[in-house]
Each structure stands twice: as structure tokens, then as C-alpha cells.
Amino acid sequence: MTPATVELLLARHGQTADNAGGLILGHRDPELSDVGREQAAQLAERARHAGVAAIWTSPLRRARETADVAAAALRLEPSVLADLIESDRGSWEGHAVRQLAEVSPGLVRAFEDAAPDFVFPGGESIQQQIVRTRRALNVVATGVRPALVVAHAGTIRAAMLAVGREPGPERALPHGELIALAWTAPSGGSDR
Numbered sequence: 001m002t003p004a005t006v007e008l009l010l011a012r013h014g015q016t017a018d019n020a021g022g023l024i025l026g027h028r029d030p031e032l033s034d035v036g037r038e039q040a041a042q043l044a045e046r047a048r049h050a051g052v053a054a055i056w057t058s059p060l061r062r063a064r065e066t067a068d069v070a071a072a073a074l075r076l077e078p079s080v081l082a083d084l085i086e087s088d089r090g091s092w093e094g095h096a097v098r099q100l101a102e103v104s105p106g107l108v109r110a111f112e113d114a115a116p117d118f119v120f121p122g123g124e125s126i127q128q129q130i131v132r133t134r135r136a137l138n139v140v141a142t143g144v145r146p147a148l149v150v151a152h153a154g155t156i157r158a159a160m161l162a163v164g165r166e167p168g169p170e171r172a173l174p175h176g177e178l179i180a181l182a183w184t185a186p187s188g189g190s191d192r
Contacts, residue, residue, distance in 0.1 A: 006141050008183045009050060009148045010156050013058075013066040014039035015175045022096045025152075026089030026123065029061045039176030040066040044073035046178050047148050052076075054144040056136075058084040058151045066176070067150040078150070083136035086152035090123025097171075112169040114157055126158065133158040141185030148178075159183075 014036030018025055032040065047055075047070045055078040057067035067078040092100060101108040110118045119125040133155050140147050149155075157167035159181055167173075 003184050005182050006145060006185045008137060008140060008159075008181050009047070009052065009146060010159060010179045010181055011043050011047075011066070011148060011150050011177060012153050012156060012173050012175050013060075013063040013150055014043070014069075016062050018094075019175070022098060024089050024092045024095055024097060024100070025062075026086055026093040026120070027060070028093050031061055032065045036062070036066070036175065037069070040069035041073075043150075043176040043178070044070040046176075048074060050146055050148075050178060052146050052148045054140075054147040055079070056081050056084065056140050056143075056147060056149045058086065058155065060085060060152070063150045063152065067148075070148065070150065081136050081139060083132040083139075084149065084151045084155055085132075087120060087126075087129045087154040087158075088124040089154075090120040092120055092123065112171075114161060114167050126161070129154060129158040130162050134162050137162070137183055138185065141183050 014032045016030040016036055017033045018030050043066065052074060055067050055071045055076050057063045057078045057080055059080050059082055071078045114126060137159060140149055153170040153173045156173055156179060160167040163181060
């Protein structure tokens with residue numbers, strides 16, 4: 001059976017106070033802010049209009065909370081997929097991007113440009129995240145669709161890179177917006 005290209009809907013979790021402060025989160029696990037909860041409610045409405053029939057989420061709290069709001073509105077149960085977790089950002093976690101740019105401007109530029117050889121100091125490489133994200137989205141693509149994936153800026157950028165789309169910097173990815181992605185699924189997928 002020939003692999004099929006399917007459309008997946010990706011969304012960055014709602015905003016946290018750390019996001020608003022320009023901090024690198026990575027595996028840190030803050031809850032949504034009030035703004036983030038409103039963004040999750042708006043995402044739920046967008047997902048309803050898109051006919052979403054399945055919701056997948058990262059295991060981190062900010063993504064799970066966002067997915068839970070959308071799932072409740074759609075009367076669905078979100079599925080947690082460990083490979084959707086944000087990249088391990090090593091020693092950068094908890095630090096402001098602007099401060100890191102003062103200390104390591106070239107490295108921050110490579111991060112923002114999604115340079116193929118970029119590795120977070122003491123953390124994960126962009127290539128490692130692409131491998132994980134590809135594995136996760138193959139699972140999603142072979143399940144019930146239309147499917148919504150609630151994850152992180154790094155995960156969404158990795159998905160874009162995996163399909164040959166150039167991602168912008170993370171700060172340009174809005175919270176709670178739907179991003180359609182054409183994904184070549186392994187054979188055996190199903191529609192609603």
C-alpha cells in the first residue's frame with residue numbers, strides 16, 4: 001500500500017507566564033496563564049469548526065491543559081503521546097532568550113534559524129527532535145482524522161522541518177492557532 005499524504009492540525013499550547021516573560025521552557029512544566037486559558041478556549045472553537053475528531057497532546061502540563069479545554073468542548077478524550085514533548089533545552093531552560101542572545105548571539109541565531117546542526121547546550125539537538133516528532137506524527141497520521149496535535153513551538157518547528165517547510169523563529173509561532181501540515185503517513189491510516 002502506498003503511503004498517503006494527510007492533513008494534520010498542529011497548535012502551540014496556550015501561553016504561560018514564562019512564555020510571556022520570554023523564558024526558554026523546554027521540559028520545565030508551568031501551568032497556563034489566564035491569557036493561555038483564553039487561547040485554549042479559542043483553540044477549542046477553531047477545532048470545532050475544523051471538525052476535529054481526535055486530539056493528541058504532549059505530556060507537559062501546558063499542552064495537556066490546552067488539549068483538555070479543546071477536548072471538553074468537543075467531547076473527546078485527548079491522547080498523550082510522549083514523543084510530542086518539547087525539546088530538552090539543557091542549560092538554557094529558565095533563561096530569557098534576550099539574555100542568552102547577549103552571551104551567545106551566534107548560538108541563539110542558529111536556534112532561531114533552526115540550523116540543522118543546532119544543539120541546545122547540555123540538551124537535545126534539533127535533529128533528535130525531528131526524529132521524535134516524525135515518530136509521533138506517524139502515529140497521529142494513522143489514527144482517526146481530522147486530528148489536532150497540541151504541542152510546543154519546538155515540536156511544530158521540527159514537524160515543519162521534517163516536511164521541508166522552513167519554520168520561522170519560535171517567537172513568531174502564535175499560541176492556540178491552528179497550523180495545517182501535509183504529512184506523508186505510513187500506510188494503514190483511517191479517516192473519520
